[in-house]
Amino acid sequence: MHTKTDSLPSSAEALRYPWENHPGHDQVVEVAPGVLWARLKLPFRLNHVNIYLLADGDGWTMVDAGFGNEESIAAWTTLFEGPLKHVKVKRLIVTHSHPDHVGLAGWITERFDCPLFMSQVEYLQSVYHQNRGTEERRSAQRLFFRRHGMDEDLTEKLLGRGQDYLKRVSVLPPSYHRLTHGDEVVIGTRRFKVITGGGHALDQVMLYCAADKLFLSADQVLSKISPNVSVWAVEPEQNSLGEYLASLASLTTTLPYDVMVLPGHGVPFYGLKTRIKQLADHHEERCRLIADACRQVPQTSRQLVPVVFNKYPLDVHQMGFASGELIAHVNYMLVEGRLTAEMADDGVLRFRTT
Numbered sequence: 377m378h379t380k381t382d383s384l385p386s387s388a389e390a391l392r393y394p395w396e397n398h399p400g401h402d403q404v405v406e407v408a409p410g411v412l413w414a415r416l417k418l419p420f421r422l423n424h425v426n427i428y429l430l431a432d433g434d435g436w437t438m439v440d441a442g443f444g445n446e447e448s449i450a451a452w453t454t455l456f457e458g459p460l461k462h463v464k465v466k467r468l469i470v471t472h473s474h475p476d477h478v479g480l481a482g483w484i485t486e487r488f489d490c491p492l493f494m495s496q497v498e499y500l501q502s503v504y505h506q507n508r509g510t511e512e513r514r515s516a517q518r519l520f521f522r523r524h525g526m527d528e529d530l531t532e533k534l535l536g537r538g539q540d541y542l543k544r545v546s547v548l549p550p551s552y553h554r555l556t557h558g559d560e561v562v563i564g565t566r567r568f569k570v571i572t573g574g575g576h577a578l579d580q581v582m583l584y585c586a587a588d589k590l591f592l593s594a595d596q597v598l599s600k601i602s603p604n605v606s607v608w609a610v611e612p613e614q615n616s617l618g619e620y621l622a623s624l625a626s627l628t629t630t631l632p633y634d635v636m637v638l639p640g641h642g643v644p645f646y647g648l649k650t651r652i653k654q655l656a657d658h659h660e661e662r663c664r665l666i667a668d669a670c671r672q673v674p675q676t677s678r679q680l681v682p683v684v685f686n687k688y689p690l691d692v693h694q695m696g697f698a699s700g701e702l703i704a705h706v707n708y709m710l711v712e713g714r715l716t717a718e719m720a721d722d723g724v725l726r727f728r729t730t
């Protein structure tokens with residue numbers, strides 16, 4: 377069923393997945409004329425990342441590069457010797473600084489001798505990730521986790537996790553070309569508008585082609601999972617959830633309902649506005665759980681993790697993301713005046729519903 381028109385309320389638009397089957401490791405799928413979809417494996421629970429190739433005259437523009445490990449290099453080699461034999465990458469666009477997207481940027485740009493395009497903030501954030509792990513930074517992270525009620529043992533585990541995960545990038549190209557919100561990028565016969573948004577990353581790049589109704593949503597709007605929206609020690613009071621919800625609200629008012637969404641994970645889909653509403657509702661539900669839990673007795677972030685993430689226990693990788701997400705909800709609720717924070721003599725923050 378897909379008979380809605382523009383005049384119907386967009387929230388009624390059903391989600392539809394034209395390709396339930398994703399491409400195998402040695403395949404690419406053409407999702408629109410001159411738009412190829414490849415999928416690379418990832419070595420953690422989020423087990424894959426999508427890469428798109430856009431026809432660009434005598435070559436191709438690649439969107440995202442994959443995780444920086446030997447397996448991804450092997451996967452690319454299989455593709456470039458197989459279904460992508462004809463592909464010459466002229467330009468690499470990386471949507472954001474997370475290692476599953478920027479990881480192989482250096483490897484791709486070197487292999488094809490092509491330029492890298494990113495938003496300024498995401499490029500600088502990638503440089504920051506590459507140079508992190510100093511003792512000063514680790515003590516700031518220790519303090520941050522302690523304030524949120526994590527014990528020493530868990531804190532050390534979380535610090536170990538971050539080091540391992542974020543360093544999975546090849547050496548970044550030493551220079552880049554800047555993409556800014558509102559820019560227009562011509563790729564082959566198509567014009568794409570650059571849209572950036574915060575929340576999942578600081579200034580994630582999305583691409584929208586109005587003529588063909590294609591929306592490369594990066595990780596801002598995913599088909600089946602909710603993108604991680606976290607707060608980290610580097611900016612302890614960041615309102616990343618507020619930024620994320622503002623970005624979703626802006627996408628839902630500026631884009632038409634019937635775009636084909638090409639996300640960074642999962643499968644392409646129709647029903648953007650429905651999906652955006654689901655994502656916003658999901659965060660509101662988490663806020664409601666937090667508000668309920670903090671009504672009688674003030675709670676620490678550590679205590680709130682199992683309230684919101686019920687598939688407990690979590691492994692260290694999941695616990696790292698869960699803590700960051702939990703703190704994002706708490707910070708958002710503080711800004712919105714739904715919680716107040718108290719710091720007792722033990723130096724731990726406790727939150728109370730207003």
Ligand SMILES: [Zn+2]
Nearest residue numbers: 474476595640
């Ligand atoms: Zn991602």
